[in-house]
Amino acid sequence: MTIYSFWIFDKHCNCIFNREWTLSSDSSSGTTNSKQNSETAKLLYGLIYSLRNITQKLSNTESGNKNDIRTISTGKYRVHTYCTATGLWFVLLTDFFQQSYLQVLQHIYSHIYVKYVSHNLLLPYDLTENQPILMRGQGTRKITNRHFIAALESFLSPIVE
Amino acid sequence: MSTPPIQTGQVLTSQQKAQQFKLFEDSLPKVNQLAFQLLLNEVVPLSMAVEEKVFDDKIQVNESEDQTNQKAEDVDNSDASNITKDIEDKLHITPELDLPSHVLIHQISTTNAEKREGVIKRLQSIGFNIGSKLTELLVFKNNPNIRFKDAEVLLIMKFICRDVWKQIYGKQIDNLKTNHRGTFYLFDYDYRPIRNFVVDGDISDPSLLEKETSLAQPFLEIPIGIITGVLSSLGFKSEVVACKASFVDKPDGTSKLNFPKGVSFHIQIVNQ
């Protein structure tokens, strides 16, 4: 059971957090919010965006239940997505061992993101802070507060190894 | 734990009284604690936003008092703006919004001393009001656990540490120290309103902690107000009470993922 990387995208198409593990045996390996991942982030965003878009168009609008993707499997990894109504995407790239990581992603949203971003009044809830230049995928600001990162590490480490 | 059923006319044991009071408390209407905490926390950026507006108004009033010709024009202007406001109300246009909360909170630390004083006064005043009303609520609701005789200060402090803190912050004060001559220290090592507060930066940077505590400082003003409000409504008026708050180190073993410092409230009561 291996996790390769974790990403958060916001409603402005920006990657606002990413964590990549390079060694499956070492949960402290890898990078956090590395600038080198910006191209990968854009590609990942595009992949999820396109498939979500098409899926929603294909869903039966009369039933009133909008369809949304949950996982995307490629030859080498599986992408798990959890998309909130506020436009946040929590994304996990893993091996094929587990079918769903929905609960993991939901936990990160409710117990880490909400706690250290939404309820933290010392930092913005929207990293573009109303600057149009940072919208539509052009923003580079990331969640970097130490409690968020520590809580995430502590939650995901046992799962990574 | 089974207490014998309460029969009317029977003298109640203290255990039965406590149980009866608990049933009474549980039956009262309730609200989500989160709603309450968010409301209380938002008062801090609110105070800054109001201070800015009130400050500007104060200056405008002073300026128009200096120029009598301006006065006539001001009256005309205000008529026009009143009409615009009426129209806006009828069209239900969303009012102009303030800056986001985190920006206002940062502003408190960077604004001039006069405005910061204004913000602090406002926060303490709201806290004072809450403290007084809460005392009325708790003391006069026939709570068998609370009894004040001769305004004994220590009892009142314990009331604050146990009942007041539990009602408002969901926990009791962790430690109470006193020299039995009017000086009290109340320690809250996990002050809930700021528990999840954190700023960006590396923990190895010494200025990080300073920044965090200075941004969180205004969040201590409401409890200062609450404490003085409680004391005032129980006979210790503001003239004889001084209350300050500061950040202190936490005892070892507490969670590293919460706000790094605990809070201490230093209360000085004159003539004790």
Add this chain to the structure above:
Amino acid sequence: MSTTDKTSSSHSKSLKIIGDEIWKNKTEKINAELFAMTYGSIVSQLCQDFQRDYKKVNDQLFTMGYNIGVRLIEDFLARTAMPRCEDMVRTAEVISKCAFKIFLNISPQVSNWSPNKEAFSLIFPENPLSEFVELPMDATKDLWYSNILCGVMKGALEMVQLDCDVYFVSDVLRSEQQTEIRVKLNKVLRDEIPIGED
């Protein structure tokens, strides 16, 4: 057609169950009277600061609510795992049966739908913010005491791409018949598309 009705009413029932269950089991609670008192202290202070210019107080309460709403929405969505609502009818149900239940333990009624189903009213048989409150004479004309609620809803709805006008229509505190807030959809905000994809 009948299957849609059945699903929508069962959705409605399940929203109530979700709201009730979270309120009962997953919520730390405090005395509503303390909550009302605290809010009262805040409104008093504002009336003092703005020297009884109640229009300014209304606006300030609104913007305070907005700042709360934009953050509160994430907590709400995380707790309920609620997906985006497909229309205003569903939105109204979620607001009245889940949101108000979870945060304030009340269930306002949804009514007065506009013909195009884009505006509705919430009628509040009870309001924990204004328990035991009596307004002074001059305030009964201009003050919307619980205007913070409008701000909270405006902020929260905006975060889920619904640009709405949220405003008080009537309030029992003003000796009016009922307490009514109107929610009117202006437009659905379009989700952003990354530059290069459009």
